Amino acid sequence: MFKHVFATMQEMLEEIIIHYPHANGAQRKQLDDQLSSLKQFSDTFIEEWLQFEEKMADFRDLQLAHSKGSSSGQAPLKPAAPASGYPKIISAVPAPPVQQHKPAAASKGNPPVAAAIEKSDPCDDFDDDAAFEMQQAMSKGQGYFKLFMFKDAFKHFQDAVRRSPDDNRARLFLGMTCMHLQEWHEAQRHFQLLVEVTEHPKWKAIGLNALGCIQAVRMNLEQAAVYFEKAHEADPNFTDPLSNMKSCEQHAGQLSLLFGSGQL
Numbered sequence: 001m002f003k004h005v006f007a008t009m010q011e012m013l014e015e016i017i018i019h020y021p022h023a024n025g026a027q028r029k030q031l032d033d034q035l036s037s038l039k040q041f042s043d044t045f046i047e048e049w050l051q052f053e054e055k056m057a058d059f060r061d062l063q064l065a066h067s068k069g070s071s072s073g074q075a076p077l078k079p080a081a082p083a084s085g086y087p088k089i090i091s092a093v094p095a096p097p098v099q100q101h102k103p104a105a106a107s108k109g110n111p112p113v114a115a116a117i118e119k120s121d122p123c124d125d126f127d128d129d130a131a132f133e134m135q136q137a138m139s140k141g142q143g144y145f146k147l148f149m150f151k152d153a154f155k156h157f158q159d160a161v162r163r164s165p166d167d168n169r170a171r172l173f174l175g176m177t178c179m180h181l182q183e184w185h186e187a188q189r190h191f192q193l194l195v196e197v198t199e200h201p202k203w204k205a206i207g208l209n210a211l212g213c214i215q216a217v218r219m220n221l222e223q224a225a226v227y228f229e230k231a232h233e234a235d236p237n238f239t240d241p242l243s244n245m246k247s248c249e250q251h252a253g254q255l256s257l258l259f260g261s262g263q264l
Contacts, residue, residue, distance in 0.1 A: 205235035
């Protein structure tokens, strides 16, 4: 598992090193974001490894004390408590909080047990389980997405959309993952649906920009320009469509397109 993760990270870093000197402003920002994600994962991994090593050292002390106590016929020595101020390299990225379900308050005249029985509807439990599994799929997908492990991310986002077809955020991530996998037809299907139903300006802009990129890849540059203009109108603060439009106008056999991943 770790070999696969770090091989992917090495590959992404090599790509950044190759393209960085020749990147324009917008492209360099996207490469900086990718580098920041790699650095964040690396620092978090090192911190977790150091904490693991600290616990291993504590256990070795316990093991040694137990061995000495057994050989001398005395009670095993109690090792010193580990230092609480163990230095950390970087604060770990907090995991998304798991939704805690508050117990229903007992109504007047009803004992707490009766209230609990009254609240324990099997359908509610089913809904809670489904929501939890949906959140788990999204969290795993986003983790792989941030590591640029798009094949693994695709499976989890696909599972999230299957569980909740009306969740626009899940569909947005699935569509963007398809873009990175160059599954243009599948990406187009998801983004066409997204831009029709979402009321979120940024998401609509990202979807329209992605549809423009798909048309540009197919060399339908006029249609791509229409999508890029609509994307800019949906969210003027989202600059990727303007960069893509300029790339289409100035291309010399090769396009440099920004999918909008930095906005996710």
